[in-house]
Amino acid sequence: MQRVFSLLVDNNPGVLSRVSGLFSRRGYSIDSITAGVTADPRFTRITIVASGDELILSQIEKQVRKLEDVIEIKVLHPEDSVYRELIMVKVRANKTERTEIISVADIFRAKIVDVEKDSLMVELTGNGSKVDAFLELLEGYEILELARTGITGLQRGIKDVTVIDQEGNINTL
Structure with missing residues (x-):
């Protein structure tokens, strides 16, 4: 089974290394990983395609969510992304x-x-x-x-879009 994760992270040095390092330490498989700065240069969007059974994919989501630089993680489902x-x-x-x-x-x-x-x-x-x-x-x-x-990838529409204002306040539309 394959799952696409979209991460919004702080644009700090080494953030991609820390995210990918979590995968290698835990023995998780990354099928592809892309990263790039967002419209707001304070943040980077990372898209990870990972493979595994439901338990492994659920563990990946939980472990990534715990990383310090991760602001948000979403699973991008094909029907709405x-x-x-x-x-x-x-x-x-x-x-x-x-x-x-x-x-x-x-x-x-x-x-x-x-x-x-x-x-x-x-x-x-x-x-x-x-x-x-x-x-x-x-x-x-x-x-x-x-x-x-x-x-x-990105999720369609504006449902569950995370917006961060200049003061760093996180809002979800």
């Missing part, structure tokens, strides 16, 4: 293959971000199944390099 992933793929491509790869990229609304004499670099953003389907169509081509960010 939006997940996205970014992938960049460098593909070997001669003149003939270049046209074919560009056609596949167009179907997926991917961007060609670099063109060289013998390769193309494609950037694609979407949910995991879109990214997987795109990679499946590239199977006949030689993938030279691939970078995949992992999932990041």
Whole structure:
């Protein structure tokens, strides 16, 4: 079973290390982890995709909640959240293959971000199944390099949104 956790944390040095360290100390599996500063530079949003049975996933949530820098942890359920992933793929491509790869990229609304004499670099953003389907169509081509960010996501709407004012007061909408 897989679960997506969204953490709002203080933007302090070492916070990502402390969060990931909790997983390694306890032997929990991280499928992907992404982190980035929010609109308010005092805070970072970390999205963690973890695997395990219900007991392990429940323990992960409880243990992460106890960390000093963690302001909020939410489980992002697929039916009321939006997940996205970014992938960049460098593909070997001669003149003939270049046209074919560009056609596949167009179907997926991917961007060609670099063109060289013998390769193309494609950037694609979407949910995991879109990214997987795109990679499946590239199977006949030689993938030279691939970078995949992992999932990041947010809950839909304004229900349960945590807002922190300038004085540091935490409010939930």
